[in-house]
Amino acid sequence: MAKLPVSVDKIIEQFGPHKSYTPKEGFEGNFEPDKIVKTHCCFCGMQCGIQLKVKDNKVTGFEPWMEFPFNEGRLCPKGVQRYLQNNHPDRLLNPLKRVEGVGFLPIEWDDAMEKTVSEIKRIQNEYGNNAFGMLSGVSLTNEKSYMIGKFARVALKTANLDYNGRLCMVSAGAGNKKAFGIDRISNSWSDLEHAEVILIAGSNVSETFPTLTHYIWQARDNGARLIIVDPRITPIARTADLHLPVLPGTDSALFGAILKILVDNNWLDKEFIQNHTSGFNEAVNAVKDYTLDWAEKVTGVKAEKIQKAAEWWGKAKTSFLLHARGIEHHTKGVDNVLSCINIVLATGRIGKPYCGYGTITGQGNGQGGREHGHKCDQLPGNRDITNPEHRKFISEIWGIDEKDLPGKGLTAYELIEAIHRGEVKGLISICFNPLISLPNNSFVREALEKLEFYVSIDFFLNETARHADIILAGSLHEEEEGTVTTAEGRVVKINEAVTPPGNARRDKDIIMELARRLGAGDKFNYENSEAIFNELRIASKGGTADYFGITYQRIEENMGVFWPCPSLDHPGTPRLWEDKKFATNDGKAHFNPVPFREPSEVTDNEYPVVLTTGRVVSQYLSGSQTRRIGKLVDQYPQPLLEIHPELASKYGIKDGDLITVATRRGEANFPAQLVETIRKDTVFIPYHWGGKQSANQLTIGTLDPVSKIPEFKVCACRLVHTGIKASDKLKETAYQSY
């Protein structure tokens, strides 16, 4: 019965999103705060240090934190405005219950818990334990990520737990494990400073990781050349030394061709290849036919640009290669990542000062959240849930019989598919808004409507939670202590600035209470977040993501500690692989052959235009948080269809015209924004909005066979002019997800 209980308008009226603005005179007491709390931004993987001002147990403003070494006070607009959530009129203050025809009504915690647990038991008794699934997210701290991994397996006893990291960096994780045996960026950001060449593929750095821009410019001031691979001229690409405007879905062809040029010109580190890698010949053999002409034809990038990129990369003494969702959100996301790693390994530039490689993790705890067990195939310390030794080790720590530890479950999108097929009947979610963030979301909505019971833990009523039976009012980032691991592998401390308002509870307390009622209370008896972290330390010990030597005290004293950190006297590891001993079975870094293949959907006569999606600087992911902050909404109020004037002219499209974009999944209308900063065969729509203006109505749900990441970044579409200009009404209401 997970359909909306009343009209969407009525839900929005009560629960928003509403735009919140700071009063002109500031929140009461902001300029005389009771305390100023050092913590971090709640948004992206940079995890910038920030200080929150608190008056009367409310967050009222911020003050830059100059001493935190990564950002030294620097922030993006989201960071500046992040304080507006704790005090927000949409903030959930009570558990809620769905009442048909009425909406969502506040109820007592005891009733909410009782209903939740009785439904879990009913569904599991009737259909089996795995018929109740769990979806989590990596905006959660390490403590919560660890605890949810344990909760799903030990209290809920289901195999079907996965997380929204599945839409984030799993292709990079899988590629890194294949090549290096560890899933982490190889260097801290400070190694960018003296890199001679920086190559960034598929990352709109200045909009999605704005504070990283400073590091890129520092390197450029020291003479670095910047190469950007992106179908659009993004703000970071605008001033780059070389921009390769690649056709979406052809990244591995580009990197394959570059590998061939490196080989043909002998721009190789033969000593490194010989002594510290395996698979070089196979990788080279896979690209032997990838000539410049071929690459130009496939990727749409001019041959001389590819040649120049290869030459700069090949001849450099130091370099840093970074990539993000642009190359990872593909049915060959892992292949794309491996094709990048191949050129890093061929030139041996890793494990040395100013020689680095890595993914730029997107979510706040995208790094730590993917290490400690809330992936469907993983146990803490980045252990493998199918590995008997790993299962035994974790079962002992958790105090359970190994036979009772569920096996590998379904990945996030597969879980939705299983719900749609009627195999999974119940769902608990936290920190995940799949109705906006998953592809082909009409299908996701159909799946949600088939659930017999859905309970959501969240601090706002996000679009997916509109379909819930019970909503448990949880905690914001600033309402619960914990740690997160930043995109550079630095474990940092999140401090509790305020307690949850009203009757909302800390997520940790909600999970503990659910566990108790499910009969596993003795396994979830944590006095505080630090107690969870201390168990995580033990559970990660000896794993590839080893946190054993990291303590709250050490984090606070050192402004973060880089994992792996296996013992209390270990300094942490800002730079991996200095000893050239890789974490693979043979101790070598692995080349992997990457033959090029097409995306799952290519253009044809019916759908002749390439559609790609991404983000804007003022919004974050599914927008559940940022579409509630007035100034961030006003900065970019609605999704626009970026289209090149030449392509637009074929359809008679003018700037501001309302255009129907149709794919095999559905169609939606967007105002056209005519810009010369995009390829002539590709259109772009940002995806932060729900309802009728959700770009993910159009995207395709096909998955990478290894990482199971959906192919958000490329599909085929058709453009149809509606014959009218876009209305202001559309612009004024887009943030609410009608």
Next chain:
Amino acid sequence: MAVSEYNQEMEFFVDMQRCIGCHACEMACAECETNGQESMIHVHYIDRAVSVQTTVQVCMHCDEPACATVCPADAITKDNFGVVHSANTSRCIGCSNCVLACPFGVPIKFEESELMMKCNMCYDRTSAGKKPMCATVCPSQALYYGTREEIRKRRPESVPVNTFKFGELEVKTKVKIMMPKGATKIIVD
């Protein structure tokens, strides 16, 4: 007033090519107690149809500020450190002379309050040894607050310029614009 810790060695530099158009500076500026959630710094696209290039305009704090010269109420003053202060609210008559006179288009008249407001280089912060809010948060450091020596070392490929030619009029400013090496003035015809 407490003894000012304003450090005259600290200068404000703007490098337009680094601006990523994120608007963090505007959001942070508006947080100031005296700004009433309005920003005194402004970011605009040059021409979005052809480029993502943006420009950021902060008060340039002119040596001979036209805004102060034309103010009939003597509401705008330049202090000993060269900071041109926003209109004194008890004097400002909301006439907009300053809005029209400023060659950089900085002062804005807020109709609701009938007052002109503009950047005072975060005097509350800079006089207490801190950086202005916009230059503190700027994620690309297109807005940079530091010493001349620091910026010379950090950004060897560009030079600070603070002489502007508007037709016949030459204006010198406290705020510097970073230009390619060799540039000495910016000519705006």
